[in-house]
Amino acid sequence: MLRVGLLTSGGDCQALNATMRGIVKALVNTSAEPVEFYGFEDGYQGLIYGRYRRMTPRDFSGILTRGGTILGTSRTPFKLLDVPGADGVDKVPAMISTYRDLGLDCLFMLGGNGSTKTANRLAQEGLNVIALPKTIDNDTWGTDMTFGFTSAVEIATKCIDDIHTTASSHGRVFVIEIMGHKVGWIPLYSAVAGGADVCLIPEIPYDMDNVIAAIERRMDSGARFTIIVAAEGALSREEAALSKKEYKKRVAARTSPSIVYDIANEVERRSGRETRVAIPGHTQRGGAPDAQDRVFATQCGVEAALACLDGAFGCMIGYVDGAMKRIPLEEVAGKLKRVDPACDLVREARALGISFGDA
Ligand code: F6P
DSSP states (O other): OEEEEEEEOSSOOTTHHHHHHHHHHHHHHHOSSOEEEEEETTTHHHHHTTOEEEEOGGGGTTOTTOOSOTTOOOOOOGGGTTSOOTTOOOHHHHHHHHHHHHTOSEEEEEEOHHHHHHHHHHHHTTOOEEEEEBOTTOOBTTOSOOBTHHHHHHHHHHHHHHHHHHHHHHTOEEEEEEOOTTSOHHHHHHHHHHTOSEEEBTTBOBOHHHHHHHHHHHHHTTOSOEEEEEETTOOBHHHHTSOHHHHHHHHHTOSSSSHHHHHHHHHHHHHOOOEEEEOOGGGGGOSOOOHHHHHHHHHHHHHHHHHHHHTOOSEEEEEETTEEEEEEHHHHTTOBOOOOTTSHHHHHHHHHTOBOSOO
Protein backbone atom coordinates (compact mmCIF):
# COMPACT_ATOMS: atom_id res chain seq x y z
CA MET A 1 0.00 0.00 0.00
CA LEU A 2 1.26 3.45 -0.98
CA ARG A 3 -0.05 6.34 1.13
CA VAL A 4 0.26 9.85 -0.30
CA GLY A 5 -0.83 13.29 0.84
CA LEU A 6 -1.61 16.32 -1.29
CA LEU A 7 -1.78 19.98 -0.37
CA THR A 8 -2.14 23.27 -2.22
CA SER A 9 -0.40 26.23 -0.63
CA GLY A 10 -0.27 30.02 -1.17
CA GLY A 11 -2.32 32.03 -3.65
CA ASP A 12 -4.62 29.88 -5.75
CA CYS A 13 -4.46 29.65 -9.53
CA GLN A 14 -6.41 28.12 -12.38
CA ALA A 15 -4.54 24.82 -12.79
CA LEU A 16 -4.23 23.42 -9.26
CA ASN A 17 -7.04 20.90 -9.70
CA ALA A 18 -5.76 19.86 -13.13
CA THR A 19 -2.36 19.16 -11.55
CA MET A 20 -3.80 17.06 -8.69
CA ARG A 21 -5.89 15.11 -11.19
CA GLY A 22 -2.66 14.36 -13.12
CA ILE A 23 -0.92 13.09 -9.98
CA VAL A 24 -3.81 10.87 -8.93
CA LYS A 25 -4.58 9.42 -12.37
CA ALA A 26 -0.92 8.63 -13.05
CA LEU A 27 -0.51 6.96 -9.66
CA VAL A 28 -3.65 4.89 -10.06
CA ASN A 29 -2.64 3.81 -13.56
CA THR A 30 1.02 3.08 -12.98
CA SER A 31 1.51 2.09 -9.33
CA ALA A 32 2.10 -1.63 -8.81
CA GLU A 33 0.43 -1.39 -5.39
CA PRO A 34 -2.87 0.17 -4.30
CA VAL A 35 -2.71 3.88 -3.41
CA GLU A 36 -4.42 5.72 -0.55
CA PHE A 37 -4.94 9.47 -0.94
CA TYR A 38 -5.12 12.10 1.80
CA GLY A 39 -6.03 15.69 0.95
CA PHE A 40 -4.91 18.34 3.45
CA GLU A 41 -7.24 21.31 3.84
CA ASP A 42 -6.07 24.88 3.37
CA GLY A 43 -2.42 24.19 2.58
CA TYR A 44 0.11 23.65 5.36
CA GLN A 45 -2.61 24.53 7.90
CA GLY A 46 -4.18 21.13 7.24
CA LEU A 47 -0.86 19.41 7.83
CA ILE A 48 -0.18 21.40 11.00
CA TYR A 49 -3.59 20.86 12.56
CA GLY A 50 -4.32 17.39 11.15
CA ARG A 51 -7.21 18.61 9.02
CA TYR A 52 -7.37 16.14 6.15
CA ARG A 53 -9.78 14.07 4.13
CA ARG A 54 -9.33 10.52 2.95
CA MET A 55 -10.01 10.85 -0.76
CA THR A 56 -10.67 8.50 -3.65
CA PRO A 57 -9.67 8.83 -7.32
CA ARG A 58 -13.34 9.78 -7.97
CA ASP A 59 -12.80 12.99 -5.98
CA PHE A 60 -10.21 14.05 -8.53
CA SER A 61 -12.36 13.27 -11.53
CA GLY A 62 -14.12 16.03 -13.49
CA ILE A 63 -11.86 18.76 -12.15
CA LEU A 64 -9.54 19.31 -15.11
CA THR A 65 -11.28 22.54 -16.05
CA ARG A 66 -12.20 23.75 -12.56
CA GLY A 67 -10.22 26.75 -11.29
CA GLY A 68 -9.25 27.27 -7.63
CA THR A 69 -8.48 24.25 -5.48
CA ILE A 70 -10.81 21.55 -4.20
CA LEU A 71 -8.60 21.32 -1.07
CA GLY A 72 -8.62 25.01 -0.15
CA THR A 73 -5.42 26.97 0.36
CA SER A 74 -3.80 29.51 2.67
CA ARG A 75 -0.55 31.32 3.18
CA THR A 76 1.74 29.98 5.92
CA PRO A 77 4.71 32.40 5.86
CA PHE A 78 8.07 30.62 5.89
CA LYS A 79 9.61 33.29 8.11
CA LEU A 80 7.07 32.45 10.83
CA LEU A 81 7.58 28.70 10.58
CA ASP A 82 9.55 28.49 13.81
CA VAL A 83 7.45 31.07 15.62
CA PRO A 84 4.63 29.33 17.49
CA GLY A 85 1.21 30.84 16.71
CA ALA A 86 -1.18 32.34 19.29
CA ASP A 87 -2.33 28.76 20.05
CA GLY A 88 1.25 27.79 20.97
CA VAL A 89 1.48 25.12 18.26
CA ASP A 90 5.02 24.43 17.04
CA LYS A 91 4.38 24.16 13.30
CA VAL A 92 7.26 22.01 12.01
CA PRO A 93 6.99 19.24 14.66
CA ALA A 94 3.19 19.32 14.22
CA MET A 95 3.53 18.79 10.44
CA ILE A 96 6.01 15.97 10.94
CA SER A 97 3.77 14.22 13.41
CA THR A 98 0.67 14.44 11.13
CA TYR A 99 2.73 12.96 8.29
CA ARG A 100 4.12 10.17 10.49
CA ASP A 101 0.79 9.39 12.20
CA LEU A 102 -0.83 8.85 8.80
CA GLY A 103 2.11 6.69 7.71
CA LEU A 104 2.55 8.71 4.52
CA ASP A 105 5.08 7.62 1.92
CA CYS A 106 5.04 10.95 0.09
CA LEU A 107 3.65 14.47 0.32
CA PHE A 108 2.86 16.33 -2.91
CA MET A 109 3.05 20.07 -2.33
CA LEU A 110 1.63 22.38 -4.99
CA GLY A 111 2.95 25.84 -4.22
CA GLY A 112 5.01 28.87 -5.13
CA ASN A 113 8.23 30.30 -3.77
CA GLY A 114 7.49 30.59 -0.05
CA SER A 115 5.72 27.24 0.01
CA THR A 116 8.70 25.58 -1.70
CA LYS A 117 10.99 26.87 1.07
CA THR A 118 8.75 25.14 3.60
CA ALA A 119 8.74 21.97 1.46
CA ASN A 120 12.55 22.04 1.47
CA ARG A 121 12.55 22.39 5.24
CA LEU A 122 10.25 19.38 5.59
CA ALA A 123 12.49 17.38 3.24
CA GLN A 124 15.47 18.31 5.41
CA GLU A 125 13.51 17.03 8.41
CA GLY A 126 13.28 13.65 6.67
CA LEU A 127 9.84 13.74 5.00
CA ASN A 128 9.42 12.51 1.43
CA VAL A 129 8.29 15.66 -0.34
CA ILE A 130 7.74 16.42 -4.02
CA ALA A 131 6.96 20.04 -4.94
CA LEU A 132 5.07 21.20 -8.02
CA PRO A 133 5.58 24.75 -9.35
CA LYS A 134 2.34 26.65 -8.94
CA THR A 135 1.96 30.38 -9.43
CA ILE A 136 0.49 32.82 -11.91
CA ASP A 137 3.63 34.94 -11.33
CA ASN A 138 6.03 32.48 -13.07
CA ASP A 139 8.72 33.53 -10.62
CA THR A 140 9.75 30.07 -9.37
CA TRP A 141 13.45 29.40 -9.73
CA GLY A 142 14.47 26.15 -11.42
CA THR A 143 11.65 25.96 -13.97
CA ASP A 144 11.04 27.93 -17.16
CA MET A 145 7.30 27.72 -16.55
CA THR A 146 4.86 27.50 -13.66
CA PHE A 147 1.26 26.36 -13.92
CA GLY A 148 -1.21 29.22 -13.68
CA PHE A 149 0.99 31.56 -15.69
CA THR A 150 -0.47 31.16 -19.18
CA SER A 151 -4.06 31.37 -17.90
CA ALA A 152 -3.24 34.60 -16.06
CA VAL A 153 -1.57 36.04 -19.17
CA GLU A 154 -4.74 35.19 -21.11
CA ILE A 155 -6.94 37.12 -18.65
CA ALA A 156 -4.56 40.09 -18.43
CA THR A 157 -4.44 40.21 -22.23
CA LYS A 158 -8.23 40.14 -22.46
CA CYS A 159 -8.34 43.08 -20.08
CA ILE A 160 -5.86 45.03 -22.22
CA ASP A 161 -7.88 44.16 -25.34
CA ASP A 162 -11.11 45.36 -23.74
CA ILE A 163 -9.62 48.61 -22.47
CA HIS A 164 -8.47 49.46 -26.01
CA THR A 165 -12.01 50.26 -27.13
CA THR A 166 -12.72 52.82 -24.40
CA ALA A 167 -9.20 54.25 -24.60
CA SER A 168 -9.66 54.71 -28.33
CA SER A 169 -13.24 56.09 -28.19
CA HIS A 170 -12.36 58.66 -25.53
CA GLY A 171 -8.80 59.40 -26.60
CA ARG A 172 -7.45 58.57 -23.14
CA VAL A 173 -4.34 57.22 -21.51
CA PHE A 174 -5.02 54.04 -19.51
CA VAL A 175 -2.73 52.60 -16.85
CA ILE A 176 -3.54 48.90 -16.35
CA GLU A 177 -2.19 47.21 -13.22
CA ILE A 178 -1.12 43.63 -13.84
CA MET A 179 -0.22 41.13 -11.11
CA GLY A 180 3.14 39.43 -10.71
CA HIS A 181 4.23 40.24 -7.17
CA LYS A 182 7.90 41.32 -7.38
CA VAL A 183 8.47 40.27 -11.00
CA GLY A 184 7.22 41.32 -14.42
CA TRP A 185 6.44 38.08 -16.29
CA ILE A 186 2.66 38.51 -16.63
CA PRO A 187 2.93 42.24 -17.43
CA LEU A 188 5.61 41.62 -20.08
CA TYR A 189 3.77 38.77 -21.82
CA SER A 190 0.36 40.46 -21.68
CA ALA A 191 1.80 43.79 -22.85
CA VAL A 192 3.18 42.10 -25.96
CA ALA A 193 0.05 39.96 -26.47
CA GLY A 194 -2.27 42.94 -25.93
CA GLY A 195 -0.31 45.46 -27.99
CA ALA A 196 0.41 47.85 -25.11
CA ASP A 197 2.50 50.97 -25.77
CA VAL A 198 4.37 51.21 -22.47
CA CYS A 199 5.31 48.36 -20.12
CA LEU A 200 6.66 49.07 -16.65
CA ILE A 201 8.16 46.10 -14.80
CA PRO A 202 10.20 45.87 -11.58
CA GLU A 203 13.25 44.50 -13.39
CA ILE A 204 13.52 47.67 -15.53
CA PRO A 205 13.07 50.75 -13.31
CA TYR A 206 11.37 53.60 -15.18
CA ASP A 207 11.90 57.32 -15.35
CA MET A 208 8.65 59.30 -15.68
CA ASP A 209 10.32 61.68 -18.19
CA ASN A 210 10.72 58.71 -20.54
CA VAL A 211 7.13 57.56 -20.00
CA ILE A 212 5.79 61.02 -20.84
CA ALA A 213 8.09 61.22 -23.89
CA ALA A 214 6.77 57.83 -25.10
CA ILE A 215 3.17 59.03 -24.77
CA GLU A 216 3.93 62.25 -26.67
CA ARG A 217 5.79 60.41 -29.43
CA ARG A 218 2.81 58.15 -29.89
CA MET A 219 0.26 60.98 -29.89
CA ASP A 220 2.47 62.98 -32.34
CA SER A 221 2.36 60.02 -34.69
CA GLY A 222 -1.44 60.36 -34.86
CA ALA A 223 -2.58 57.88 -32.17
CA ARG A 224 -5.60 58.91 -30.04
CA PHE A 225 -4.75 56.87 -26.97
CA THR A 226 -1.97 55.17 -25.03
CA ILE A 227 -2.06 51.93 -23.06
CA ILE A 228 0.42 51.62 -20.20
CA VAL A 229 0.76 48.19 -18.60
CA ALA A 230 2.25 48.60 -15.14
CA ALA A 231 3.32 45.67 -12.99
CA GLU A 232 1.92 45.82 -9.45
CA GLY A 233 5.59 45.90 -8.39
CA ALA A 234 6.70 48.53 -10.93
CA LEU A 235 9.52 50.70 -9.64
CA SER A 236 10.73 54.17 -10.57
CA ARG A 237 14.50 54.67 -10.83
CA GLU A 238 14.34 56.68 -7.63
CA GLU A 239 12.56 53.87 -5.78
CA ALA A 240 14.96 51.29 -7.16
CA ALA A 241 17.87 53.21 -5.65
CA LEU A 242 16.35 53.01 -2.14
CA SER A 243 17.39 50.38 0.38
CA LYS A 244 14.85 47.59 1.00
CA LYS A 245 13.92 49.22 4.31
CA GLU A 246 13.49 52.71 2.79
CA TYR A 247 11.41 51.30 -0.05
CA LYS A 248 9.12 49.45 2.37
CA LYS A 249 8.67 52.71 4.30
CA ARG A 250 7.84 54.53 1.05
CA VAL A 251 5.22 51.92 0.11
CA ALA A 252 3.70 52.01 3.60
CA ALA A 253 3.39 55.81 3.36
CA ARG A 254 1.49 55.64 0.04
CA THR A 255 -1.93 57.22 0.29
CA SER A 256 -3.18 55.62 -2.94
CA PRO A 257 -4.14 51.91 -2.98
CA SER A 258 -1.30 51.05 -5.38
CA ILE A 259 1.48 52.43 -7.56
CA VAL A 260 -0.72 52.64 -10.67
CA TYR A 261 -2.74 55.50 -9.17
CA ASP A 262 0.47 57.45 -8.55
CA ILE A 263 1.62 56.74 -12.11
CA ALA A 264 -1.76 57.76 -13.56
CA ASN A 265 -1.89 60.99 -11.50
CA GLU A 266 1.59 61.96 -12.57
CA VAL A 267 0.91 61.14 -16.23
CA GLU A 268 -2.27 63.25 -16.19
CA ARG A 269 -0.58 66.15 -14.37
CA ARG A 270 2.47 66.20 -16.61
CA SER A 271 0.92 65.37 -19.99
CA GLY A 272 -2.39 67.15 -19.47
CA ARG A 273 -4.11 64.09 -20.97
CA GLU A 274 -7.15 62.42 -19.46
CA THR A 275 -5.85 59.30 -17.71
CA ARG A 276 -7.66 56.38 -16.12
CA VAL A 277 -6.68 53.31 -14.12
CA ALA A 278 -7.91 49.74 -14.71
CA ILE A 279 -7.16 46.84 -12.37
CA PRO A 280 -8.16 43.28 -13.26
CA GLY A 281 -6.84 42.14 -9.85
CA HIS A 282 -7.72 38.64 -8.71
CA THR A 283 -9.64 37.86 -11.90
CA GLN A 284 -6.13 37.03 -13.16
CA ARG A 285 -6.12 33.97 -10.87
CA GLY A 286 -9.72 33.01 -11.60
CA GLY A 287 -11.78 30.84 -13.89
CA ALA A 288 -10.78 27.77 -15.88
CA PRO A 289 -7.19 27.01 -16.87
CA ASP A 290 -6.39 27.65 -20.52
CA ALA A 291 -5.42 24.72 -22.77
CA GLN A 292 -1.67 25.25 -22.38
CA ASP A 293 -2.00 25.33 -18.59
CA ARG A 294 -4.08 22.14 -18.62
CA VAL A 295 -1.37 20.38 -20.59
CA PHE A 296 1.50 21.70 -18.45
CA ALA A 297 -0.32 21.07 -15.16
CA THR A 298 -1.08 17.51 -16.28
CA GLN A 299 2.57 16.98 -17.25
CA CYS A 300 3.71 18.25 -13.84
CA GLY A 301 1.22 15.98 -12.08
CA VAL A 302 2.23 12.89 -14.05
CA GLU A 303 5.97 13.56 -13.64
CA ALA A 304 5.49 14.06 -9.89
CA ALA A 305 3.65 10.73 -9.65
CA LEU A 306 6.43 8.97 -11.56
CA ALA A 307 9.08 10.60 -9.34
CA CYS A 308 7.20 9.27 -6.31
CA LEU A 309 7.12 5.74 -7.73
CA ASP A 310 10.87 6.04 -8.45
CA GLY A 311 11.47 7.14 -4.85
CA ALA A 312 12.91 10.44 -6.11
CA PHE A 313 11.96 12.71 -3.21
CA GLY A 314 13.20 16.13 -2.10
CA CYS A 315 12.70 17.56 -5.58
CA MET A 316 10.54 19.99 -7.49
CA ILE A 317 9.17 19.09 -10.90
CA GLY A 318 10.23 21.72 -13.44
CA TYR A 319 10.40 22.44 -17.14
CA VAL A 320 13.87 23.33 -18.31
CA ASP A 321 14.95 23.91 -21.92
CA GLY A 322 12.03 21.95 -23.34
CA ALA A 323 12.15 18.95 -20.99
CA MET A 324 10.50 17.97 -17.72
CA LYS A 325 13.06 17.67 -14.91
CA ARG A 326 13.39 16.80 -11.21
CA ILE A 327 15.27 19.65 -9.55
CA PRO A 328 16.62 19.26 -6.01
CA LEU A 329 14.55 21.36 -3.61
CA GLU A 330 17.60 22.93 -2.00
CA GLU A 331 18.59 24.38 -5.41
CA VAL A 332 15.21 26.03 -5.78
CA ALA A 333 14.24 27.18 -2.31
CA GLY A 334 14.55 30.87 -1.54
CA LYS A 335 15.40 32.03 -5.07
CA LEU A 336 13.32 34.26 -7.32
CA LYS A 337 13.23 33.96 -11.10
CA ARG A 338 13.11 37.49 -12.51
CA VAL A 339 12.73 38.74 -16.06
CA ASP A 340 16.18 39.26 -17.56
CA PRO A 341 16.12 42.82 -18.97
CA ALA A 342 18.35 41.58 -21.80
CA CYS A 343 16.10 38.63 -22.74
CA ASP A 344 14.75 38.11 -26.26
CA LEU A 345 11.16 39.12 -25.46
CA VAL A 346 12.24 42.47 -23.96
CA ARG A 347 14.53 43.08 -26.93
CA GLU A 348 11.73 42.20 -29.36
CA ALA A 349 9.20 44.33 -27.47
CA ARG A 350 11.56 47.28 -27.73
CA ALA A 351 11.91 46.63 -31.47
CA LEU A 352 8.10 46.83 -31.70
CA GLY A 353 8.22 50.27 -30.14
CA ILE A 354 7.07 49.30 -26.62
CA SER A 355 8.67 51.66 -24.10
CA PHE A 356 9.90 50.29 -20.77
CA GLY A 357 10.33 53.81 -19.47
CA ASP A 358 14.08 53.45 -19.13
CA ALA A 359 15.09 55.31 -22.29
O1 F6P B 1 1.29 35.12 -6.11
C1 F6P B 1 0.09 35.35 -6.77
C2 F6P B 1 -0.42 36.73 -6.48
O2 F6P B 1 -1.67 36.88 -7.14
C3 F6P B 1 0.53 37.86 -6.83
O3 F6P B 1 0.53 38.16 -8.20
C4 F6P B 1 -0.03 38.96 -5.96
O4 F6P B 1 0.99 39.88 -5.63
C5 F6P B 1 -0.48 38.23 -4.72
O5 F6P B 1 -0.65 36.88 -5.09
C6 F6P B 1 -1.77 38.73 -4.13
O6 F6P B 1 -1.97 38.04 -2.94
P1 F6P B 1 -3.35 37.96 -2.15
O7 F6P B 1 -4.27 37.06 -2.92
O8 F6P B 1 -2.97 37.39 -0.84
O9 F6P B 1 -3.90 39.34 -2.10
